[in-house]
Amino acid sequence: MNTKVDTEVIKEPSMLKQKDMIAGNYDRLTSTRESGEKIVSTFVPGNLNELIMCFDMVNNLPETNAIQNGLRKQSGAMIMDAEKSGHSEDVCTYVKADIGMMGRGNIAPNGKPMPAPDMLLLSYTGCFTFMKWFELLRHEYKCPTVMLQIPYQGDGKITKNMRDFVVKQLKEEVIPMFEQVSGVKFDIDRLREYLKNSAKAEDDLVWVLESGKNKPSPIDAYFGGVYYIGPIFTAFRGTEDAVEYYGLLRKEVEERLAAGKGPITPEGDLQGEKYRLVVEGPPNWTSFREFWKLFYDEGAVVVASSYTKVGGLYDQGFRHDPNDPLGTLADYCLGCYTNNNLPQRVELLEKYINDYQADGLLINSIKSCNSFSAGQLLMMREIEKRTGKPAAFIETDLVDPRYFSHANVKNRLESYFQMIDQKRSGASLAAA
Template structure:
């Protein structure tokens, strides 16, 4: 297979991610502390204020999936007793540890100095960190984030999180790092975050244009890379999103779509989709190709919101630093109830003038997959646009059937065409 063509911003974010891995694996030379934490609800600005590096286990699983390594790691974990039904991110991570714990740069991961779990709706994260705690025997800090079961947060919820930050998380990070908490340093990071978040939202909202200058799912995973991982709150993130915004503006000015992996500008866009659920990583390029071969562009997606619902108006606020961190955690997509997710996806279908909602149901991810058929039917009812359902997995190659996915996509596009013809006759 020929080398995939990448836009300049994609190459830039790849360099940034590589830089973070180099910093993590050189911990013993630099003397810096390393945390393990997760993407939804991550407290990157707070960690950075203590000089702690941020390693994200699910990002490691994604990297290994795209490198075709996760299949062997999953089998390694299953040999040690983990069920086939366990989240494959977990098994890819546990299996990686059993095979040398090698980072994408080819160097071994150091043991983390602290496990920081910000719990935002995914129960698996807690069990995952129990396994990591048994392996590493390091301090574990948990920030419990109340679930938005009623569809909104309350002052009591926010106050509860702030009290945990003050009484548990910050003292714990002070002890691990040996650095005294500096609220002004945190404020500066939050100020940087807000600037980057402004540009990210601008980029994602360009999917409302025709033709769309972005792909908000396959291309979107590159757009969100720096802000959802170790760079939110840094000057590097500001520079990245400024560069990305200029790149998208150039495509708007030229009237072209995003670049596909084969190097063509995807401008002949027949179908506009909203997609719910994470992508498949082990066959990412083939999965993407199925869409642009059919002329389908994703104009909005829920996956690009798992690290923050910035498009709904939230920004990190340096004037209210701890309260801002609490609001961020509460508002993560995985912490929102199903009716709220229906509202969000319905709004995307309408605002982005999509032809319908496509759900990629992930076999091993209950956090996303629970209730998705109900979500699809309700969005169909509200928008009168057809929905469709495909099934893959995160990083387990055994559960990606290219023929099955392709057939379902083709059937879905035929359904959209029938719906269009019916609407034309009615008019």
């Protein structure tokens, strides 16, 4: 262990704020029978939270429920329940954790059962499995379901045809279904107001993510990053709460930067940044803390990551635009990271390595997620070829604990850090 961490852990105001926000949403979800509010389930990429709020509905995200169950080490049993009931061992474990959770009474993190959704919004963005997942949920819940098909950027661009198609679906399929289920009439000016809030929060989020360009980085853009994206990727984009959260977060990171501090870890501030990495792929959730510790124990800081872009590529300039409310929702959905083609993804990672002065690329390849994983070995080679920086590949899963091997991941990471050291010493010798 080379790097020291300051073990005094202080919960910063933004952390407390986010905790309250998430708890509040789960309380809202679990009390809809009393409140009469309606629940819509949807996905993180292509999440239309501003639109959902226009109909006074509560946003439930099965992906984040699976993550919560993964972090609480409950997902393994749920996955096995789903497999026993006929779901293949080969398919996405988010899906199986969700179905297993249903079988166990759909208990939310607050310990209360979550009522069945009143509507499924199948925002089919960047992941084919989403489509089957919500067909499976519809098969169980038999509730109204609306599909929002988001064409894939096969040629690395958003065409007018793609955008028009999404807008037309919003106008003629999605909004009418929301009106029907919620009983609330759509008000485009209300949507504009929420979108203004989104753009404000997005500005602050981008500032925080880009603070990783500093040396030392005041943030970890992967392990810390997953917390930073929490509100904006889930049920809070467009809310005053999200604006406040990102304002607080930015202020805290500004202070850390001014003080020359490294990122916060579960064991306190990381001191002595040794390796700067770009990470591609989602994290493992069932052993999240152990996984993170393998990095900070070695002084490795993730300065940029692709996973923190699955719910929007804000750092590449996109902002929700209140002047074009439906068009901007289409652009948002079309632009999410996994809706980009492989060459675009390679270019982005290359840019991150250069812009963030990273030592290399680490790919955490996820067994469950072909949307991310298929093609990553080629991406790794391309990045090495283009940047001359070393890349490494580890394999874990999202929420299936059977696919996290601590010893294997540790070995690979240690070898990778040695590789970076060798590369550096080679570069120093060459310079001398």
